Amino acid sequence: MDRGTGGLLLTSIASTRRARAGEYVVILVAIAGAWLFWSEYGQLATLSWWYDRAAFAQTTAALPKPDYDLDSLPWQVATPHLFERHPGRAVLVTDGQPYAYQAFATLNTNRAAAADYQFDVDVESGGVTIGLLQGGTWIATSSSARAGAFTGSNSTLLGYSRSLTLVIANNNPAGESRAVVKSLRLYLRR
């Protein structure tokens, strides 16, 4: 009889704990759901903000002043045959490695939530890739695989890493590429 009572008591405690846990879990799920909706909308809205402005700029050339441009980016080079910088312009002749990094600039993100870049390149031969790396992983890329004007913009959300690398890479499986970078603007958004 005693054992039975004790068993009932334990069962009752267990079921009370279970019910309490269930209450906490449903509250957590409700919060997680709200966060999910908010974060998904936020992500789309953040990217959309940039593309809306880029689309506007195509007609008005009214992009705001960037955080970095071609002249102010702290460029470093890997092994290009030539990376010659002039005010508002850079001439790139890549090495023969098909997809190798040629020039890059590593920056502090300053806790930015998103990064946007806009570029205008004349590809004289081969192809180039312009993109952003964070933690060793591409988070945004724009590629051209043939000669001609290569212009556009891209936008991405940033991860938790504090640094960000803007890279110009070769994109020519056949070897060397030649390009003139006429404009490259980078925006960091909180």
Place this chain on the structure above:
Amino acid sequence: MTYLSSPMTKAASVRATAATVARLVVAVEFVLAVAAIAYAGYHDLPDVFVGAPRAVPVRIAASCGGAAASESCAASVMELNAGRFRVATADSRGELTVTLTPRAPDRARQLLVRVSQPKRVELTIAPQSAAAHRPVPLADDTGRVVTPIEASSETVVHFAAKPDAAGPIVVEEIGLFESGAGLLADARPIFRNIPPLRYHGTLVLRAVAALALFTIAAAVFLPAPPLRRVSPVVLAVVAFSMCVLDLAALYSPYTGQDLRSFYASGPLQERVGANLNGGLWQGMRLLHGQGLTLMDGVVPWERMPGYGLFCALAGALFGHATPVDIAISTVLLQALFYSAAVGVFAWAAASVMPAAAAWGVGLLVAWLPKQVGLTQVDAIIAPVALLVLASLCLRLGVSARGREIPIALDVFVHATFALWFAVRPDVLPGWLAVSLWLHWREWRRLVIPVTFFLAIGCVWGAYKARYTGEFALTTTSAGASLFCGLFEVPSRFALTCSDPSYFAWIHEHTPFQPQSAAANSYATREVIRFWLTYPGHLAVMLDHKLMQMLDGDLWPGYPTQLQVFVFGAVRRYWLVQALLAVLAVTVVLGHRRERSLLLAWPLWFDAPLFWIMFASLGRFYSAVGVALLASAVPPLFERSFYDAVAARPWRAATVLVCAALFATTAWSFHDWLLRRDAFHYWTPLLDPSRSALSGFK
């Protein structure tokens, strides 16, 4: 006492109120998530199945050569849909002229063009508009180009390959449109300027995946009766939406080829009877009164009749005016069939598992990589398997209530198996095993599957016999499949896995036609002899294909970001292993053991077939992946499962440790086995010189 309990009671009361509000919030979020998923798919529907806004109706004429060329040659024109065409030259002359005569010239204001060959082409338009004074440079990777044109009763479009880019000219799309809206990007109410590739290829899919997974967690806290009532319909809608989203990512008109363009330039250009067009041509010919044939006097030797009939049904329902139309109709019916099967499964499964579990399984099946964009029988095996599993759920439900199984229910169960047999014969071993399992006490009911088998087999055998002169109840390709299976594994054997290799081998060793029953028997005998000659190779083959299956092949189909959202975070191998571990725990602890074993039957009786036969990178496994989810996921939603684990923790822990050991060592063992050449090419039983399949590179 009052002093002590009051704050506790108050806290409990606050907590209970918060939980009640949270349940309400979860319900609202669930509805919003489902609505968002459904809307996302609905938005992409025209992009997937139509590919472009309504074009201006035109008459089209094309010739390969200049407009004034005296020596013009024919160019092939295929209608994608009204007013939109694919045009290609057969030779390498490097020029193509297309004349478009619109029925309403004043509406023809934009020219849409997309070229896929050669690498560089120049486009000139006559009469020229202000915007097209100069030739327009195009490239094979430019994608769609929209050029304003002057309104004219006739628009002449001339393509000239650049001197350094010789070869036939292939214009994947050409058409006249009233406006450019909807040609380069879809019209969206919000987020309009995000590029389509990014939006449809990544962002929407990842958001939908997150919302879909959220609904599984949310379903646990919804009241079961209404969830059970709405699940079949809502899941069908969600599944259809996910089918469309996957198709929109894989066949986007804005970033690659839309579905119509893909079929016009790909499968419909291949030889008749190829994987993606065999069923289409059979369906088309059947609808035109030419029988279930591929061409005059030819029936497929390696296929059952069901898929050709399915394509014919799709054509009859949604249109078959052109080969492209029947292809699109088939894809649409495949998506609808997949979605309906998910709904039927959810309805039936609710009788043997909690409503949230039925939702979870249904949603995961809807979320899996799918093959609905490909017009081959493998695309409908998953929904057929879902119907089989649904019928088994109904039977289990009746059985669990202690009632006698009505004969009508058993007829339904075997009708679903028969449906599978009508489209693909690999169901036979499983059908036999499940039939014996279900009816070993009432063996007279075995008459039902036997009758279904003979009815389908005899009808198809008799039909084929008219053309082939021989009678076979199923296909005559088992030997070819066994042959091919041998050489899908890394080895030093000289033969390779392909139709030409099999045909050449049969011709070399026999006087038979490779498609004949005699060749089939010969190949089967020789493969068995080969297994006995090289038992090490058989062991390597079984292990290799098992590992490929566990590595994710059992969820075939091209994964989009909808699935990469999860597969990118957790490798498919570990997901499969985790589900297998749950299944093993369920069976060992005896928790709903019959349900688990029965719903997982494709894992026991269908998958192993492809370890010895042609596996084709796993495209035949879809039923296995679905069955794994249907059998392993429900226990996770059942409190009694956790109670069973708590009641026998050591037994459960032992199973989990064994599963973990297997999961962590299986690949190392596989790699070790592949390197053991002495074992791989060991011949302890038969003389290798007597095997027609022996021979090294």
